[in-house]
Amino acid sequence: MPPTIAHAESPPRRMPSIRFGGPGLRRGLVAGYLTIMVLIPIAVVVIRSGEDGWSTFWDAVSQPQAVAAIKLTLIASLIVVAINAVFGTILAWVLVRDEFPGKRIVNSVIDLPFALPTIVAGLTLLALYGDNGVLGLTGVQATRIGVVLALLFVTLPFVVRAVQPTLIELDQDMEEAAASLGAGPLTIFRKVVLPNLTPAITAGVALAFARAIGEFGSLILISGNIPFKTEVASIFIFKQIEAGNTTAAAAVSVVLLTLSVLVLILINWYGRRSIRE
């Protein structure tokens, strides 16, 4: 428990303590809740991964099956965020600048991956693209294509929802000025619109990436979980836990954890920088 948080010095108050419980009690309560719920469990994972020494940690992370799983996770996630960066921006554009019947419904459908349980997401994709699916395809279930498809599904909303508000606020005067100076639509998009959207796209991509590298529920049914082929990091961790090998599970978890935290830091840093500009 970090008592420094719970008992941080009292702030320079503008008003006497008026809110419920008073600030000190409230702050202690919140810090305590977050410590018990989040901090202790995550700290324990980190501690466990290093408990048996650095070489044990390294052996767990560098065993071929773990390396293959981490590699697949990273490559699949990068492919997925690249595809969704493009289609997410197109969808945001269509939702903001285009007019067509049913636009409002389309707009709410975007959130479906957030609302749908992940296990249902995987099953849903199997219903259409699986071996016994409606289309009768055989190249998706238990292949890397299946992994990519599931990750595309669950990360779809991030870029759309990040770009949409920026696009709404984007002043069209600039684009009109560029057009009056003779720029074509593609030039306008490349030189005027895209630079303005880049921070939002980056933020969406970063969140989607963080989500993709940890994804589990939507993959368990569709990926087939074949070691060295379709087994992603989260499923590798799951199998290690089931086998009672918690140290190895913790080691690979720390790799994922580090990546997620780095992405979070990146978003904050990048966001601050682009606000200042």
Next chain:
Amino acid sequence: MSANSAAATAQKNIVRGGLGARISLRVLGLGYLAALLLVPVIMIVFKAFEDGAGNIIDTLTTPEAIHAFWLTLVMVAVAIPLNTIFGVACALVLVRDKFRGKWFLNALIDLPFAISPVVIGLALVLVYGSVDGVFGQWLIEHGIRVIFTPIGMAIATTFVSLPFVVREIEPVLREIGEDQEQAAATLGANGWQTFWRITLPAIRWGLTYGVVLATARALGEFGAVSIVSGRISGETETLPLFVQKQFEVFNVSGAYAAALVLAIIALVTLGAMNLVRRRDTSSVSPSQIVGDRDLTEEPV
């Protein structure tokens, strides 16, 4: 004059990319959405009915299914009130108080969004598990079992749904400021009165939105709950776990039937989200863009 306006229209068209470009973008975007989301989701219905309506009813009325349904509701009933109360408190602390280490609390709140559900499950096993857990020995001595029981599952559900309420009401609190609360205080209202009469009404739509999002997440959580539950049918199986179990025992249409129930709940959630959002007027949920939080504020 008319030549001017014609030129302006032409310019507008260029800005919008022209009719051809606009329609091809529309087709591209909506086609992607249909192929990835819409058509597969509709297929759930077909697959559920593949073995007839009888099998749906049979699967969904087994004691295991009914138990899974109730257990899912219990998880929500524990996690959501907890995260609502602490979510409001967290948001108040983050917005209204200034203190050292605030950035750290902020980061802790985001962690459940960023961490793999499997890592969350592992973390709880390492804290509460009777073999591996830090508190395992102590818990055994006091006759409490957490892992492989609904208690652990409730903790996992609470963990994954923790950030939603905080992140939804934070921007609202920041926007409304403290003036009204201070006015109430000067007029003699105590802390609770101020909270109930001033703060709560102001944040009610943000709060509702956060609760809806958290509920959706709690209902559907799979990874973390799967690890801490042990997946014992009729005991520690929630609806998402039931879906997987049915799929694995080759009752595929049964799995789709249970998935259909969850999908319908998700659609209702989506409807509720839209309704609340329209009331709220802000069209995009801030929680979905973690990046836009606190950007104007320097780390303390």
